[in-house]
Amino acid sequence: MKSSSNGGLVYSTDGGRMCPECRRPILECTCKAKAKAVAVGDGVVRVSRQTKGRGGKSVTLIKGLALDSIALALLGKQLRTACGSGGTVKDGVIEVQGDHCELVVEELRKHGHNAKRLGG
Template identity: 70%
Template sequence: MIKKSSSGSGLVYSTESGRMCPDCRQPVAACICRQLAKTPAKTDGVARVSRSSKGRGGKTVTLVSGLALDALALAQLGKQLRAACGSGGTVKDGVIEVQGDHCDQVMQALAKQGHAAKRSGG
């Protein structure tokens, strides 16, 4: 028995192979999404620190991108940067977001940890 959704988004469930991964459309046992998530992105090793307020209702955030770290190490670094700034934030899609305009503090914290950092944007 094979079930398909009417919107044509692909195979959702099959008794032949069981549950299907929604991202890679492979059986969950053969899913490659976790392996792809573990490999860090190819970057030049320089952290880019910028300030942005687009799509956040006018609130300013400091963004740190371009670090060649895995997800766990990136989350740990994000926690340390947020603590250094005394602010909240998150890690999304390989980019650390720190609430507020803390570019200088983030640059200093990255330098203390041995990461090369550059300011980007305005």
């Protein structure tokens, strides 16, 4: 048996590879089922701009979308295309490179979301 730096079981001769999150064998892992579950929000999508920890470069953050991971990735792709820039989806938050808050709010409203601008 091997242990990772945080003390979690990585491999067991009984079950094979172990999931680092739920600490079960990969075949019995429950983490993927949780990831597919729809995130529940208050119905308001919040759009903000952030530069903290990014070397002075601004990023538009979209939080509060009650979508599953696949739909979130698809919406992220549509927003990045509309803005003409790159970005990613991390932990249920869509990140679009650059300051595109107003454009993102307009696009989200076109898709039927209740979008609200945060910050100045």
